[in-house]
Structure formats: structure tokens, C-alpha cells
Amino acid sequence: MKLLRKxxxxxxxxxxxxxxxxxxxxxxxxxxxxxxxxxxxxIGIGQIGKGALEAIAxxxxxINDIRSNMILTAALVEGAALFSIIIGFLAMVx
Amino acid sequence: MTVxxxxxxxxxxxxxxxxxxxxxxxxxxxxxKSLLVAAFSVFFVTNSLPVLAQEGHEKEGQPTExxxxxxxxxxxxxxxxxxxxxxxxxxxxxxxxxxxxxxxxVTIPLPVILYSPQRGFTTFLSSNFHxxxxxxxxxxxxxxxxxxxxxxxxxxxxxxxxVPVTESGEFDPTVKVYDISLTRNVVQMILALSLLVWIMLxxxxxxxxxEGVTSAPKGMQNTIEVVVNFVKDEVAKPSxxxxxxxxxxxxxxxxxxxxINNIFGLIPGSxxxxxxxxxxxxxxxxxxxxxxxxxxxxxxxxxxxxPVPMGVKPILVPVEILGVFTKPFAxxxxxxxxxxxxxxxxICLISLIFILGALxxxxxxxxxxxxxxxTVFIYLIEILVAFLQAFIFTMLTAVFIGQAFEGSxxxxxxxxxxxIA
Numbered sequence: 001m002k003l004l005r006k007x008x009x010x011x012x013x014x015x016x017x018x019x020x021x022x023x024x025x026x027x028x029x030x031x032x033x034x035x036x037x038x039x040x041x042x043i044g045i046g047q048i049g050k051g052a053l054e055a056i057a058x059x060x061x062x063i064n065d066i067r068s069n070m071i072l073t074a075a076l077v078e079g080a081a082l083f084s085i086i087i088g089f090l091a092m093v094x
Numbered sequence: 095m096t097v098x099x100x101x102x103x104x105x106x107x108x109x110x111x112x113x114x115x116x117x118x119x120x121x122x123x124x125x126x127k128s129l130l131v132a133a134f135s136v137f138f139v140t141n142s143l144p145v146l147a148q149e150g151h152e153k154e155g156q157p158t159e160x161x162x163x164x165x166x167x168x169x170x171x172x173x174x175x176x177x178x179x180x181x182x183x184x185x186x187x188x189x190x191x192x193x194x195x196x197x198x199x200v201t202i203p204l205p206v207i208l209y210s211p212q213r214g215f216t217t218f219l220s221s222n223f224h225x226x227x228x229x230x231x232x233x234x235x236x237x238x239x240x241x242x243x244x245x246x247x248x249x250x251x252x253x254x255x256x257v258p259v260t261e262s263g264e265f266d267p268t269v270k271v272y273d274i275s276l277t278r279n280v281v282q283m284i285l286a287l288s289l290l291v292w293i294m295l296x297x298x299x300x301x302x303x304x305e306g307v308t309s310a311p312k313g314m315q316n317t318i319e320v321v322v323n324f325v326k327d328e329v330a331k332p333s334x335x336x337x338x339x340x341x342x343x344x345x346x347x348x349x350x351x352x353x354i355n356n357i358f359g360l361i362p363g364s365x366x367x368x369x370x371x372x373x374x375x376x377x378x379x380x381x382x383x384x385x386x387x388x389x390x391x392x393x394x395x396x397x398x399x400x401p402v403p404m405g406v407k408p409i410l411v412p413v414e415i416l417g418v419f420t421k422p423f424a425x426x427x428x429x430x431x432x433x434x435x436x437x438x439x440x441i442c443l444i445s446l447i448f449i450l451g452a453l454x455x456x457x458x459x460x461x462x463x464x465x466x467x468x469t470v471f472i473y474l475i476e477i478l479v480a481f482l483q484a485f486i487f488t489m490l491t492a493v494f495i496g497q498a499f500e501g502s503x504x505x506x507x508x509x510x511x512x513x514i515a
Contacts, residue, residue, distance in 0.1 A: 075432075075486045079424065082431030094249075 030091030037084025044077040170448040174238065174253075176441050180366050180434060182277045183254050184220035184235065188363045199225065206275040208233060208256060213269060220275075233271070234259050278365035279373070286354040286367070293318070294350075325349055329489045333496035341495055344384060348377065349488040356433065356480035360473070368483075369433035371426070378426035381491045385422070389498045421494055425487060432483050436476040443469045 019025070052070035056063050178187070186202040203221035210216070213232065222230040226237035233256050234240060241251060244265040251257060258269035297318045301307060306315045330338040330345055355367040367373055397414040400407065447465045451458020 071482065072486070072489070075428075075482050078432070079428035079486075082435060083424075083427055085435060086427060086431050 026094075027092050030088035033091065034085045034088030037081045037088070040084070041078055041081030044081070045074050048073050048077065170445070170452040172442070172445045172449055175445055176438055177253065179441050180369060180437055181252070181254055182279045182365065182370065184223070184256075184275060184277055186278050186281075186363060186365070197225075204276050204278060204281060206233075206256065206273075208271050208273055208275065210258065210269055210271045213258070213271075229259050229263060232258055232260075232266075232269075234263075279367050279370055282358055282365040282367050283355065283373075286351060286358055290347075290350050290354055321350075322346060325488065329485070329492050333489075333492040335496070337499070341384070341388075341492065344380075345488050345492055348380075348491065349484050352377070352429070352487055353481060353484040356484060357477075359433065359437065360476055360480065366433070366437055368429060369437055371430045374426040374430040377429070377487070378422040381425060381494070382419075382422040384491070385494050385498050388495050390501065392501055393498050421490075425490055429483050429487055432479055436472070436479055439472055440469055440476065443472065 048070055052066050055066050184204055184206055186204070188200045188202075190197050190199045192198045201221070203219045206216075206218055206220045206223075208216045216231055216233070218231060220235070222228075223235040226235050226240045228234075234244075236244075236246070236251055236253050236255050236257060238253060241248060241253065244257070244259070246257070246265060256271065256273055256275075258266040258271050260266045293314065297314050300312070300315060305312055306319075311319055325346055326338070326342060329349075330342050334341055352368060355373075358364050359366050359368060397418065398411060400410050400414060402410055443465050447458050447462045449458075450461050
């Protein structure tokens with residue numbers, strides 16, 4: 001019985017490590033990382049949009065200034081999110 | 095289906111609130127469920143060894159197979175299409191048609207210029223390669239098929255690059271070749287450059303003749319005035335203050351060059367210049383050099399001796415030193431990633447039609463209207479992104495240059511911002 005249990009334990013360790021060393025795991029990791037980056041971009045740009053809409057509601061005559069600042073800030077936040085996409089690519093290729 | 099489990103609930107008395115959903119099959123008590131999960135996982139993990147042992151066999155890189163089995167159906171190779179559009183190539187490729195074995199291509203071949211210390215200069219038109227089917231003058235262009243035949247490492251030799259071969263067709267490792275040919279990125283950059291120079295010079299000539307100086311501007315002057323004034327008033331003056339005339343030519347050139355290349359990249363069949371990391375690397379190196387040349391003592395003082403408490407300084411100084419390099423690095427990655435992501439998205443949406451069509455022709459044709467509609471939507475966003483990324487690159491360069499020669503905060507005229515009454 002003890003030998004059987006020992007056999008199972010050694011088996012489990014080996015196969016999980018083996019799973020992580022597969023080349024396709026890099027692809028999966030890259031895809032998951034890129035997805036998380038997309039979540040970050042969504043949250044960030046959503047906050048920007050929220051702030052911009054509230055500001056426009058408070059002062060409709062400043063809408064042009066607010067709109068240009070919103071687009072500018074959104075592009076910067078999206079730049080940060082695209083870093084993660086690039087790393088995802090690198091995980092796949094390297 | 096819940097009948098076999100009914101006496102089960104009577105025995106175990108679940109302590110969770112009794113919603114109707116709890117009586118569905120599957121809501122077994124927690125302890126038994128975890129025991130079952132443990133048993134299943136042990137069973138599956140120990141029995142999956144034979145599956146993992148075949149790791150070398152399946153490479154899920156592309157949906158098509160390249161094993162030469164005539165019985166398997168030829169599916170659409172999305173990987174090849176996507177990377178074929180994004181990477182540089184030795185020809186402008188517009189379309190391919192015909193059956194997979196005898197494909198005909200509509201392309202504009204470009205000159206290939208190679209230099210090898212062993213073989214000297216070689217120039218010829220890239221159509222001589224016949225898309226990797228033949229070698230020419232001792233060189234062959236790599237395709238998926240060739241790379242396997244020549245047994246080259248996929249990580250070092252990329253598709254589309256030119257490798258030297260011997261007479262018999264084997265890879266020749268003794269010959270070192272430098273590829274300085276006119277690839278499609280180079281040709282598109284030259285086109286963008288000539289368009290930019292032509293527009294600007296013709297507009298400047300009209301100003302010199304006196305049109306638009308004291309009278310209303312005419313023709314192209316209108317557009318160029320609007321854009322140049324925008325860059326001057328929104329980008330250069332706020333960041334650079336009184337020294338803006340020195341940097342304005344650089345900022346304008348960057349803006350227009352990136353913008354024209356972005357717009358060209360959206361035309362089907364053109365090259366992906368701004369989505370090429372080498373191009374954005376050079377632009378960011380230019381920004382970095384200009385920033386470095388505009389620094390003053392105050393800037394370096396802030397980096398090596400920031401006005402923060404002593405405890406924070408050892409942490410902040412390395413961060414500041416790194417910050418000198420990460421800012422242009424971020425410029426490079428931002429432009430590259432935005433452009434490449436946009437192009438890949440558009441290609442993927444169109445490829446969806448063909449991927450579905452390979453599975454079932456009717457599904458592919460039926461899906462086409464949705465795909466094209468979505469693609470048009472993304473295309474319009476990409477046009478916005480083209481302008482936006484050019485503007486962002488220019489603006490951030492201006493901001494970093496302004497930060498470089500900022501000077502101490504005491505000698506900035508310190509009147510409060512005027513209130514918009």
C-alpha cells in the first residue's frame with residue numbers, strides 16, 4: 001500500500017512539471033498575459049471616460065478641451081496596456 | 095434526475111440557504127464533492143503521461159499541416175497570412191489566386207541588393223526567386239517549406255530572409271550575406287518622404303510668392319496651415335516655451351512622417367512601416383539624442399540629487415537614471431504596438447471569413463457581412479489611431495525636451511493660472 005502511494009506521489013510531481021515545460025504553455029501564458037493587459041486597458045480607459053463625462057456634465061462649454069485631454073490620456077494608458085501585448089507576443093516567439 | 099439523490103439530502107442536511115437551484119443535480123454536499131474532485135484529478139493526472147509523451151509531435155502553430163500528406167484537407171494558414179502582412183518583404187504583394195499547388199501571385203517585385211564578403215555585390219529583381227521555389231545566383235528566399243528543407247533553426251532564420259545556398263541547394267554556412275535591398279518598407283518610406291517633401295516645398299513656394307501671407311491662403315496652404323498651427327500652439331509652445339522655433343522643424347517632421355506612414359500602412363497591399371520595431375527604434379533614438387542635447391545642469395542635478403529626504407534617495411536615484419532610458423523606450427513600444435495591433439486585428443477579422451470557410455464554405459460566406467462590417471468599424475478606429483499616435487509621439491517628445499531644459503522652478507514667471515471667467 002505504501003509503495004503504491006509512493007508511486008502515485010512521484011507520478012503526480014513529474015507530470016505537473018512536465019506540463020509546465022511544454023512549449024505550448026508559453027503560448028498559453030502569453031495569451032493569458034495579453035488578456036490581463038486588456039483588462040487593465042479597459043479599466044483605465046473606463047475611468048478616464050467616467051471622469052471626462054462627469055466634467056462635461058459639470059461644465060458643458062469646456063467640452064472641446066475635455067475631449068482632447070481625454071483622447072490624449074486614453075492613448076497614454078493604452079500604451080501601457082500594449083506593453084503587455086508585446087510581452088505576450090514575446091512569450092510566444094521566444 | 096433528482097430522484098436518486100433525494101434520500102441523499104435527507105441524510106446530509108445542507109446548511110446553505112435553500113434556493114431552488116440547490117436541488118438540481120450537481121449540488122452534492124461539499125465534502126463528497128471535494129473527495130470526488132480529488133479522486134478524478136489523481137486519476138486523470140496519473141493517466142495523462144502517455145499524452146504528454148507525444149509533446150514533440152504536435153506543434154499547434156498553424157492550422158495547416160506541412161507534412162506533405164495528400165489526404166489531409168488544405169486549411170487556411172492564418173499564421174502565414176498575418177505575419178506575411180506585418181513583416182517586411184521583398185515585394186509588394188496584392189493578391190494570390192488559384193489552387194494551393196499552382197498559386198499565382200499579383201505582386202510588384204522589388205530589387206534585391208546583397209553584399210557578401212565572399213561573393214561580392216549581387217543585385218537582381220526579387221521575382222527571380224519565384225516565391226521560394228527556385229534559388230537564384232546562389233541565394234534563396236526562405237518560406238516555411240524551404241526552411242524545413244534546408245534544416246534551418248526557425249528562431250534564427252525568419253521567413254522572407256535570404257540565405258546563401260551552394261550549387262546543390264544545401265545551406266551554405268561559410269558565406270555571410272548582408273541584405274541591403276530595397277524592401278517594401280524602404281520603398282514606402284521613400285514614397286512617404288517624397289510626398290512630404292513635395293507637399294511642403296510646393297506650399298512653401300506659394301508662401302514665398304506672396305500668396306497667403308497678406309491675403310487668404312489658397313489650396314493646400316489651408317490644410318498645412320491648420321496642422322502646422324496645431325502642432326505649434328498645442329504641442330510646441332506649451333512644452334517648450336520661448337525656445338520652440340529651434341525644435342519645431344523636428345516636431346513637424348516627426349508628426350508628418352509618422353502620420354503619412356501610418357495612413358499609407360492602412361492601404362491594402364502596402365507595407366507596415368510604423369509597425370516595424372526598427373523604424374520606431376530609430377525615431378525614439380532620434381528623440382533621445384535631441385533630449386540629451388537639450389539637457390542642462392538642473393536636469394542632471396534632479397536625476398542624481400533629487401530634492402527628497404535622504405531615506406528615499408537611494409531608491410529614487412536608480413529609478414531616475416532608468417527613467418532617462420525608459421521614456422524614449424516607451425515611445426518606441428507605444429507606436430509599434432498600436433500600429434501592429436491594429437493591423438493584426440484587421441487581418442484577423444478578415445481571416446475569420448476564410449478560417450470559417452475552410453471548415454464549411456456556406457459558413458464562411460454567411461459570416462462575411464459581419465466580418466466586413468466589423469472590419470470597417472475597426473478601420474475607422476485605425477484612422478483615428480493613426481492621427482493620434484503621430485500626435486502622441488510628437489507631443490511626448492516635446493514634453494520630454496521641455497523637461498530637459500526646464501530650469502529651476504524659481505525663475506519661471508510665477509503668476510497664477512488665469513481663471514476662465
